[in-house]
Structure formats: structure tokens, C-alpha cells
Amino acid sequence: MPKRKIENRMIEVILLEANKHLGEKFELVKVKPAYARNVLLPNNLAILWDLHNKHNFAKKMEAAAESRKKKAHNFEELFMKMQENWGIKIIRKANKDNTLYAKVDENDIAQMINEVYGVELETHFIKLKKKLTSVGSFKIPFIYKNVKKEFEVNIEAEVDLKAKKEAEMTVEEKKEEVKKSREEIKAEKEAERAKKKAETIKRMKEKYK
Numbered sequence: 001m002p003k004r005k006i007e008n009r010m011i012e013v014i015l016l017e018a019n020k021h022l023g024e025k026f027e028l029v030k031v032k033p034a035y036a037r038n039v040l041l042p043n044n045l046a047i048l049w050d051l052h053n054k055h056n057f058a059k060k061m062e063a064a065a066e067s068r069k070k071k072a073h074n075f076e077e078l079f080m081k082m083q084e085n086w087g088i089k090i091i092r093k094a095n096k097d098n099t100l101y102a103k104v105d106e107n108d109i110a111q112m113i114n115e116v117y118g119v120e121l122e123t124h125f126i127k128l129k130k131k132l133t134s135v136g137s138f139k140i141p142f143i144y145k146n147v148k149k150e151f152e153v154n155i156e157a158e159v160d161l162k163a164k165k166e167a168e169m170t171v172e173e174k175k176e177e178v179k180k181s182r183e184e185i186k187a188e189k190e191a192e193r194a195k196k197k198a199e200t201i202k203r204m205k206e207k208y209k
Helices: 033-040 051-056 058-084 108-117 161-167 172-206
Strands: 011-015 029-030 045-047 088-092 099-104 132-134 135-142 147-157
Touching: 011 033, 029 033, 033 045, 051 058, 058 108, 058 132, 058 135, 058 147, 088 108, 099 147, 132 147
Parallel strands: 088 147
Antiparallel strands: 011 029, 011 045, 099 132, 135 147
């Protein structure tokens, strides 16, 4: 069997800071030696996994592992609730073709989950291939360690209350609304004319005092 090239070998390190591409704090991960040597180790983002560090960080790593386990369990419960409630609903302004004026991304989805269920999600767990641009129902993948789920995001168009009211009005109500608007415009014009007349009279009186 041919030997693996040195540049393809991986080494184990303990993360000292969470990294969305690698793992969480005090998690043991495998990385390329060059990446460890040039990025992680000199920036104190990780340390080598050796007998010395294995002993010194054992308790912290054990506590971190328990924390990840609890986190995964909480996510499982979250998705059970979301499934019962048919996912989450996001309301956005849209045009007549149901295209959104503002696209929906991972931050919008995570924020809505937090508002509805009180659970904070790191956005990189939400595997959205591209931003959502239209009204509709979408299946969104979620991955955290061994928790791999799909949940539903339902995007609805924001209702224009004024337009809805106008659409629901009868012909007679619309005529009355137009009549009312005309009367209001007429009253505003008469008030403006009266104001100008009063100002003119005032100026004339001051002129001939």
C-alpha cells in the first residue's frame, strides 16, 4: 500500500475558540498541519492534542462534551415543537407577482425562531443554499453534529390593510368614500381661501392705520 503524502495527513487539536467551520470550544478536531501551524496555533485558537494537554484540558473537554450533548437534545425538542406547529411563519412585503421586496436569509430565520420559541440558533447551522425571494413554503436543512433536520419556513405577503378594505367595500360604500373625499377636499379649499382672505384684510387694515 502506498504511503500517504505528508501534506494530506491530519493532526488533532483542541479548539480554544468556537469556529463555525471546525467545531466548538474545547472540542477535539482534525485539521491539516499547515493550517494548525500557520493559523490556529500562532493565534491561540487551538493547541495540539498531546499527553500534556490531554491531561490539562480533560475536565474542560468533558464539560464541553456534556454541553454539546445538552445542546443537541434541546435542538431535538425544538424541532418536535416546530413540526407540530408547521414550522415558522415570516411576513414580508411582496409585489403582485409574490416576489419579496426584501430577501429572507439565515439571520431572519434564526431571529424568528428565537422570537417564537425562545431558542438562539447560530446561523451557520441553518443550511440555506440561497436567500428566499418569494412568497411560499420552503424546506430548510439544519445540521448540528448528529442532529440533521429539515423544518418549514412559510413566507406570507404582508396584507395592505387599506387595499384590503377597499377590495371589501361595496359599490355604494366606494361612492360614499369618493363623495366624502371630495367634500373634505372642498372644505380644505374653502378653509384655505378664508385664511387668505383674513390675512388680506389684516394687511389692508395695518396699511391704512
